Amino acid sequence: MIKDARLKLGLLSATMLTSTMIATPVLAQEMSENMAADDAGADNMIIVTATRRATTLMETPVNISVVSAEDLERNRIDDVRDLADFTPGLTISDTGPGSTGTIVLRGLNASGSGDGGATYDDALGVYLGEVPLYYDFKLIDIERVETLLGPQGTLYGLGTLAGAIRYIPNRPNTSEVEGEAHGRVYAKSHSDSFGVQIDGMINIPIVQDHVAFRSATGYYFDPGFIDYTTLVKEPGVSLPQPDGPDSITPEGYAANLTREKDLNYERTFTTRNQLLFQTTEDLKLILTYAYQQTKTGGAQSNSAGVLGTGRYENASRFTEPVKRDAHLFSAEINANVADIFDIVATGAYTKVNYHGQSDVTDLLLDLDYDYELFPAFAGYTQSDTSRKQKNAEIRLVSRHGGPFSWVLGGFYNENEYQSDYAERIPNHPWVDPVTNPEALEYVSYVSSKVTEKAIFGEGTFEVTPEWQVTAGARYFKYSSTIAGAAALPVLGDPLSPYDLPVNGGDAGEDGWVWKFNTSYNFTPNLMAYFTYSKGYRIGGPNRVAPCPDNIAPGQQIICALPDELQYGPDTTKNLELGMRAQLFDNMLSFNFNVFQVKWQGIQVNSSTLYGATGITVNGGSAESKGFETSFQFKPTPELSIQGTYSYTDAKLTEDVPGIITIRETPGDYSNRFLQLDALAGDRLPGSAKNTASLGVTYVTPVMDGDIVANWTATYRGNVVSRIGWDRAYGDKIPSYILNRASISYDTERFTVGLFVDNVFDKYAVVSVANDRSRIGVNDGVTVRYYRQAVLNPRTVGLEGRFKF
Numbered sequence: 001m002i003k004d005a006r007l008k009l010g011l012l013s014a015t016m017l018t019s020t021m022i023a024t025p026v027l028a029q030e031m032s033e034n035m036a037a038d039d040a041g042a043d044n045m046i047i048v049t050a051t052r053r054a055t056t057l058m059e060t061p062v063n064i065s066v067v068s069a070e071d072l073e074r075n076r077i078d079d080v081r082d083l084a085d086f087t088p089g090l091t092i093s094d095t096g097p098g099s100t101g102t103i104v105l106r107g108l109n110a111s112g113s114g115d116g117g118a119t120y121d122d123a124l125g126v127y128l129g130e131v132p133l134y135y136d137f138k139l140i141d142i143e144r145v146e147t148l149l150g151p152q153g154t155l156y157g158l159g160t161l162a163g164a165i166r167y168i169p170n171r172p173n174t175s176e177v178e179g180e181a182h183g184r185v186y187a188k189s190h191s192d193s194f195g196v197q198i199d200g201m202i203n204i205p206i207v208q209d210h211v212a213f214r215s216a217t218g219y220y221f222d223p224g225f226i227d228y229t230t231l232v233k234e235p236g237v238s239l240p241q242p243d244g245p246d247s248i249t250p251e252g253y254a255a256n257l258t259r260e261k262d263l264n265y266e267r268t269f270t271t272r273n274q275l276l277f278q279t280t281e282d283l284k285l286i287l288t289y290a291y292q293q294t295k296t297g298g299a300q301s302n303s304a305g306v307l308g309t310g311r312y313e314n315a316s317r318f319t320e321p322v323k324r325d326a327h328l329f330s331a332e333i334n335a336n337v338a339d340i341f342d343i344v345a346t347g348a349y350t351k352v353n354y355h356g357q358s359d360v361t362d363l364l365l366d367l368d369y370d371y372e373l374f375p376a377f378a379g380y381t382q383s384d385t386s387r388k389q390k391n392a393e394i395r396l397v398s399r400h401g402g403p404f405s406w407v408l409g410g411f412y413n414e415n416e417y418q419s420d421y422a423e424r425i426p427n428h429p430w431v432d433p434v435t436n437p438e439a440l441e442y443v444s445y446v447s448s449k450v451t452e453k454a455i456f457g458e459g460t461f462e463v464t465p466e467w468q469v470t471a472g473a474r475y476f477k478y479s480s481t482i483a484g485a486a487a488l489p490v491l492g493d494p495l496s497p498y499d500l501p502v503n504g505g506d507a508g509e510d511g512w513v514w515k516f517n518t519s520y521n522f523t524p525n526l527m528a529y530f531t532y533s534k535g536y537r538i539g540g541p542n543r544v545a546p547c548p549d550n551i552a553p554g555q556q557i558i559c560a561l562p563d564e565l566q567y568g569p570d571t572t573k574n575l576e577l578g579m580r581a582q583l584f585d586n587m588l589s590f591n592f593n594v595f596q597v598k599w600q601g602i603q604v605n606s607s608t609l610y611g612a613t614g615i616t617v618n619g620g621s622a623e624s625k626g627f628e629t630s631f632q633f634k635p636t637p638e639l640s641i642q643g644t645y646s647y648t649d650a651k652l653t654e655d656v657p658g659i660i661t662i663r664e665t666p667g668d669y670s671n672r673f674l675q676l677d678a679l680a681g682d683r684l685p686g687s688a689k690n691t692a693s694l695g696v697t698y699v700t701p702v703m704d705g706d707i708v709a710n711w712t713a714t715y716r717g718n719v720v721s722r723i724g725w726d727r728a729y730g731d732k733i734p735s736y737i738l739n740r741a742s743i744s745y746d747t748e749r750f751t752v753g754l755f756v757d758n759v760f761d762k763y764a765v766v767s768v769a770n771d772r773s774r775i776g777v778n779d780g781v782t783v784r785y786y787r788q789a790v791l792n793p794r795t796v797g798l799e800g801r802f803k804f
Helices: 003-013 029-037 069-074 250-256 361-367
Strands: 064-068 090-093 102-105 124-128 142-149 163-169 178-188 194-207 211-222 227-232 257-260 266-280 283-296 322-337 341-359 380-398 404-424 440-462 467-487 503-523 526-537 570-583 588-600 603-607 614-618 621-636 639-652 656-663 673-678 690-702 705-716 736-746 750-757 765-769 787-790 795-803
Touching: 064 069, 069 142, 102 124, 194 795, 250 257, 603 656, 603 673
Parallel strands: 124 163
Antiparallel strands: 064 142, 090 102, 142 163, 178 194, 178 795, 194 211, 211 266, 227 257, 266 283, 283 322, 322 341, 341 380, 380 404, 404 440, 440 467, 467 503, 503 526, 526 570, 570 588, 588 621, 603 614, 621 639, 639 690, 656 673, 690 705, 705 736, 736 750, 750 795, 765 787
């Protein structure tokens, strides 16, 4: 081992923040060995593919944040939820393993918060390799993660209204056998179990230089820390509230209730398998199959003290298990055509399944259908959804050299969604056990299909070696169809919604987005850039069953009227000015940019007239503006100090009438709901105005390796839970600071280390479900509808890694 070279690489890769200027050396797979030996400036070495061609970071005039493989390992970044601490402008609320989580880039979000996160979001693109898929695949055997901030509609299209996150996997190596084994064991405060992670990678050349197989597989058990303390022993027989609305006596508890501990655990199995065929470096075929399954027993939320529950206790009457999985099949062809252009063609099929159960008692109490007049009333839901996606893309990327370079391509995506939903109220006296043996209160199904087609292109002209100008455009067209039905078996409707007439509708639209960009390199280590771009998000169907044609005013049903079935596209226009620099012989790396995003026809949360169920509608406009900065300072070869800061001011710029649903008088269930106007100046929910991180890393050689020590503090500013939060009984969720520390001994072959996350066991709320107008007592029954998702508590662990 060349100790000086290793020390230099260790220092570069030890950075805890990974934005544009301070990212570690991200090496294109073919170039990694040569560049690792090169001691040139860091950003001149970093290779990224954000522009759909391999360029160094200093040649890439866009705002891009990069997290290297070494940073993913060292900072224990297991999935997308962990990225926000190290990416300026990105807010992710960790609401537990039951979903991917809610991801917000630059404040471009109009949806209220929840305690369960999101299983799909088309405001940003998440890519595994070349395949768009909104799913939290575990980040094992990943070469790097690129986050592109701001609209990326020209080259990326699908769902890149706010930006894109790209997981770039390590590709099969046809020349040598490689392998890696990794394990982690840890204890978590407020939990009774130990956590375990085991993963590994194997790379096998099958035919030297021509065929290779690479597989990365892992198992994760994360112990839960939320106890469900008020579970009913026998639904519809046991009393959920045996001693009145304020407290529970030991006698009442013993007769009716039970508890289960640590239900927000995570059990995840993940695998990604690649088979590479190549004749030469100029013609490659990569086949990929990835699969991941996650199970959990409950939500990562508390019940805000209802019935005396604590910070890490949930007052649901039923357990709330979730099982979800994703399959991904893809084929990618890369071909060099006479050194004039490359052809990159990708085809993929993905399928995401979700099976969940949740307590529905409080929704029915909130709707005030008088089910609560039966003292043992308790109900739960069962939800099964499936999303199938087929997509294909072909790109032609110039490689002929000269001052002009270009990218041309076409894109196709087909997204099919199926949802089956049921609410059950076991042993309720309104249920006829003969005709309705499953105690179905409400059932529905929704089937939808969205098809998008696009063509796109970008061209770059080097006016001088220092000055380049880029322009691009994309034409898109989409169509959307939805069908479904809803029934109330408790009122005599059929037990299956498929026995009812189908209702639904069709929609569609087309349009253009564009991009203009220019940059100037004042020196090889100082660049300024300017971007003016447009992004878009397609419209689509709301996931609520259509209302029947003969619906009556005030009818008890959850359904969508014809004008509530579909919503249209929205667009963004982005102005951005930025610079990046390396100063004092690469001792200081610095990045700074300012941006303004104008958002038109925004897709915002609203609710149906029947059943007050959440839907998306178009309305109004918004603006997000701010700045992002980051630095890395290396005063000595052994010491590295790194930090980030971002400021995002995102708010409505136009009134939107009647989209904020509240209970007119909180706690008064004698009236129904009131819909308030959203007003210009209302802050957009889900993102922090201020975020920051500051870390210190120290590396010192010891024998044949390095001791690497790090301390990092991260800050998330306050977040509002919904539009108009201050007059609509929402929350301004307080800010918090977290600290993490680690020390490890690294050699070329192995690493062993000790780590602590959330060093001071900070308690903080990250998101809330429902608003405070839903807190109250209905006919003597305490409503438990308001919940708070909370941070993971302190975690202390050991881990080891071995490579060969």
